[in-house]
Each structure stands twice: as C-alpha cells, then as structure tokens.
Amino acid sequence: MDIIxxxxxxRDGRVLNKQEIDYFIDQYVKGNVKDYHASALLMAIYLKGxxxxxxxxxxxxxxxxxxxxxxxxxxxxxxxxxxxxGVGDKTSIALVPLVAAxxxxxxxMSGRGLGHTGGTLDKLEAIPGMKVSLSExxxxxxxxxxxxxxxxxxxxxxxxxxxxxxxxxxxxxIDVIPLIASSIMSKKLASGTDAIFLDVKMGSGAFMxxxxxxxxxxxxxxxxxxxxxxxTRALITNMREPLGxxxxxxxxxxxxxxxxxxxxPSDFTELCLVSAAIMLIQAKLAxxxxxxxxxxxxxxxxxxxxxxxxxxxKAQGGDTTYLDAPEKFKTAKNVITLTAKKSxxxxxxxxxxxxxxxxxxxxxxxxxxDKIDYTAGIILxxxxxxxxKKGEPLCEVYTNKKDYQSILKDIGRAFKIVSWxxxxxxxxxxxxx
Ligand code: URA
Numbered sequence: 405m406d407i408i409x410x411x412x413x414x415r416d417g418r419v420l421n422k423q424e425i426d427y428f429i430d431q432y433v434k435g436n437v438k439d440y441h442a443s444a445l446l447m448a449i450y451l452k453g454x455x456x457x458x459x460x461x462x463x464x465x466x467x468x469x470x471x472x473x474x475x476x477x478x479x480x481x482x483x484x485x486x487x488x489x490g491v492g493d494k495t496s497i498a499l500v501p502l503v504a505a506x507x508x509x510x511x512x513m514s515g516r517g518l519g520h521t522g523g524t525l526d527k528l529e530a531i532p533g534m535k536v537s538l539s540e541x542x543x544x545x546x547x548x549x550x551x552x553x554x555x556x557x558x559x560x561x562x563x564x565x566x567x568x569x570x571x572x573x574x575x576x577x578i579d580v581i582p583l584i585a586s587s588i589m590s591k592k593l594a595s596g597t598d599a600i601f602l603d604v605k606m607g608s609g610a611f612m613x614x615x616x617x618x619x620x621x622x623x624x625x626x627x628x629x630x631x632x633x634x635x636t637r638a639l640i641t642n643m644r645e646p647l648g649x650x651x652x653x654x655x656x657x658x659x660x661x662x663x664x665x666x667x668x669p670s671d672f673t674e675l676c677l678v679s680a681a682i683m684l685i686q687a688k689l690a691x692x693x694x695x696x697x698x699x700x701x702x703x704x705x706x707x708x709x710x711x712x713x714x715x716x717x718k719a720q721g722g723d724t725t726y727l728d729a730p731e732k733f734k735t736a737k738n739v740i741t742l743t744a745k746k747s748x749x750x751x752x753x754x755x756x757x758x759x760x761x762x763x764x765x766x767x768x769x770x771x772x773x774d775k776i777d778y779t780a781g782i783i784l785x786x787x788x789x790x791x792x793k794k795g796e797p798l799c800e801v802y803t804n805k806k807d808y809q810s811i812l813k814d815i816g817r818a819f820k821i822v823s824w825x826x827x828x829x830x831x832x833x834x835x836x837x
Contacts, residue, residue, distance in 0.1 A: 466590035469564035520759030607644030609755025652781015789828035
C-alpha cells in the first residue's frame with residue numbers, strides 16, 4: 405500500500421477502505437508515514453469529508469493504536485461522560501458524585517484545558533492535594549471500592565490521536581466532524597466503559613456554533629458508539645453564555661461545592677440533573693427520564709451527593725477541609741467589579757469572549773506548557789434574561805495580573821443589554837439516542 409495513493413484517493417473525493425485507513429494510522433504511529441503526508445490527508449478529509457464506515461474505521465484504527473483498558477472485572481455497568489468543551493463547564497465534577505451516589509459506577513478519563521475552554525483535570529487540581537493521574541490499577545480499584553474515579557488518560561492510550569490532534573492544531577484541520585468524532589470516540593472507547601454519555605455544547609463558546617452542526621456531531625458520535633455496541637447517548641446543551649456563574653478553576657470548584665450542597669445556579673443544577681438522569685438510565689438504575697431525574701434530585705437534597713463528593717476527593721488525595729470550608733481557598737489579589745452602563749435586559753453574554761478573557765486573566769493556557777493561576781477567573785452577577793439597572797454589577801473579575809485593563813474592556817463587550825424582555829434560554833436543547 406502507498407500513502408500517496410491514499411492521499412490522492414481522498415483528494416479526489418473517493419471513499420477509503422478499512423485497510424487503507426488502518427495502514428495510514430499504523431504507519432503514522434510508527435513514523436513511516438510522515439507529518440507532511442498526514443497533513444495532506446487531514447486536509448483532504450477536511451475538504452471531502454468521510455462517510456459513516458470511514459469514520460468508524462478511523463475511530464477503530466485510532467482506538468487500537470495503543471492500550472485499551474479492560475474494566476470487565478469491575479461489577480456492574482460502567483458509564484463514562486464526555487463534554488465537547490465549553491466555558492464554565494465544571495459539570496463532570498458535580499455530576500460524577502451525583503450519579504455515583506445514586507448507585508452507578510463511573511469510570512472517567514478527562515483532559516486539560518487549552519485555549520478558551522477549561523479542563524476537568526485542571527479544575528480538580530485546584531483542590532490542594534488532589535491527584536489526577538492515577539495508575540490503571542488504582543483507577544480500577546477506586547471504581548470498584550467507591551463507584552467512581554476521574555483520571556487523565558495514560559500516555560500509552562490512543563497515541564494516534566495525540567499525534568494527529570497536535571498536527572490538526574497547526575494545519576487548520578480541527579473543526580470537521582469526522583475528525584472530531586473519531587478523536588473523541590477513539591479515546592472514550594479505549595477507556596473501556598459499557599456506556600458513554602456525551603454533552604455536546606452548542607454556541608459561541610463551543611466547537612459547534614450552530615444547532616445543525618451540533619446535531620450532526622451528536623448524531624455522528626452516537627452512531628459511532630452504537631457501531632461498537634456501546635450504549636451511547638448525547639445531549640445538546642447551550643454554550644452561548646457561560647455555564648453557571650463561575651469561570652476559572654477555584655471559582656468553579658466553589659460553585660460545584662455550592663451546587664452539591666443544593667444552592668447552585670439553576671442552569672448548572674439543571675444540566676447536572678438531566679445528565680445524571682440519562683446516565684442512570686444507561687446504568688439501568690432507572691427506566692425513564694422522570695424517575696431517573698427524581699432519583700438524582702433526591703441525592704442532591706438528602707446530602708448524599710455531597711458526601712460522595714468528599715469520599716471521592718479524599719480517595720484521590722484531595723484536602724476535604726476545603727470542601728467543608730470553601731473560604732479556605734486562595735483568592736486573587738485583584739477583584740474588580742464591572743457594572744452596567746445602562747439599564748435593560750441581558751440579551752447575550754458571549755461565552756467565547758468570557759472564556760478567552762478568563763484565559764488571559766491566567767485561568768487557562770494559550771499553549772500546553774503555560775502555567776495556570778487557579779485563583780483567576782470571572783464570576784457573573786447576571787445571566788441571559790436577567791434585568792439589570794444602570795450601575796449594578798455585571799460580573800467580578802479575579803486576577804493577579806497587573807495589566808488587566810484591556811481584558812476588562814473585552815469582558816464588558818461580552819454583555820449585550822437591550823430594552824426589551826429576553827426569555828431565559830433552556831440549558832438542555834436536544835436528547836439524541
Ligand atoms: N475534543 C477531542 O478530543 N478531539 C477533537 O478533535 C475535538 C475535541
């Protein structure tokens with residue numbers, strides 16, 4: 405087989421077969437297919453697309469490019485969750501104990517933030533002592549013992565995705581459905597769970613800006629999961645405005661604590677409960693959404709979800725005294741309040757602008773080697789649909805940077821205030837199974 409023929413075939417818009425896709429991935433990981441070959445093929449895929457069988461074949465080849473975790477010795481249905489990434493998206497940290505407190509087993513492999521989207525592992529590391537790179541043995545042992553674990557992917561899993569993702573990042577080939585879907589699903593399938601729940605974000609702060617794109621991605625992800633006989637379901641959720649009020653690592657962890665104690669923001673609490681309901685159905689602990697939702701809500705109200713949260717953080721080395729007394733967390737040196745320049749209704753809080761501003765304040769990374777300031781971030785004081793009076797706070801900005809004036813201006817521009825009433829947006833937009 406010849407890589408140049410494979411590139412030419414895709415360039416001409418023809419369908420690649422499984423052998424050609426297996427050859428490309430195998431030889432690329434071995435270093436015989438070079439980055440310049442892979443770049444050309446990625447661009448051909450970007451421009452000409454891939455059909456369902458090609459996308460499944462690519463997912464399969466990537467999944468088998470490294471180690472596959474075997475969770476079969478742990479009793480019960482193991483469920484994993486993935487979010488396509490957003491601003492203020494701390495959902496996994498609250499959702500996992502909520503679902504585990506309801507009796508399910510959660511085995512989650514998460515990532516770090518890059519660019520305007522945050523990462524679950526970084527947020528967890530904002531809790532002093534918390535370990536997020538568990539050995540495979542510890543990961544499995546913890547799931548068997550307390551029903552849940554979140555860890556980073558080990559370096560020997562899905563090496564094809566690590567190489568390809570880095571190349572896509574520098575060849576303008578990130579945002580295309582077959583490449584996004586195979587990248588996500590190869591990692592989820594390699595982590596060995598029986599069921600996969602996908603939170604597909606839609607809006608300015610997400611990969612998919614529009615409903616048709618988000619729906620197409622969600623359907624593609626679910627179809628791939630089904631091809632591998634995993635119970636795979638997706639929920640399209642709103643990422644036009646940040647999720648909840650908090651954006652930034654410590655600020656988000658504090659919001660998770662408040663939510664698990666029953667007084668979280670309504671959009672975030674609702675997203676956790678709806679997601680938990682779907683995962684409980686996947687774990688066969690409930691028959692329908694309403695009974696599953698009620699089961700999850702009960703764990704929130706009776707304090708069991710918060711207890712489970714503490715048990716989990718302790719198991720991974722985190723200092724749980726911070727969870728009981730969140731005021732112990734460090735705060736940034738500078739806390740600046742931005743106020744409304746006019747009265748009216750909040751029509752938009754552009755998630756992308758807020759996410760980028762939080763990153764520049766120090767909460768995220770521009771490149772992989774950047775260090776994170778866990779205290780940096782933004783607390784919204786208003787959400788879309790709220791009324792605001794001139795001079796009332798729109799948000800608080802937390803930073804240790806000295807030079808933050810231009811970032812404040814950007815944050816101010818994210819808020820659009822209009823004179824007419826605005827309906828509060830739904831957080832859960834469409835369930836796809
Ligand atoms: N997340 C992934 O893991 N891969 C992509 O390609 C995009 C988002």
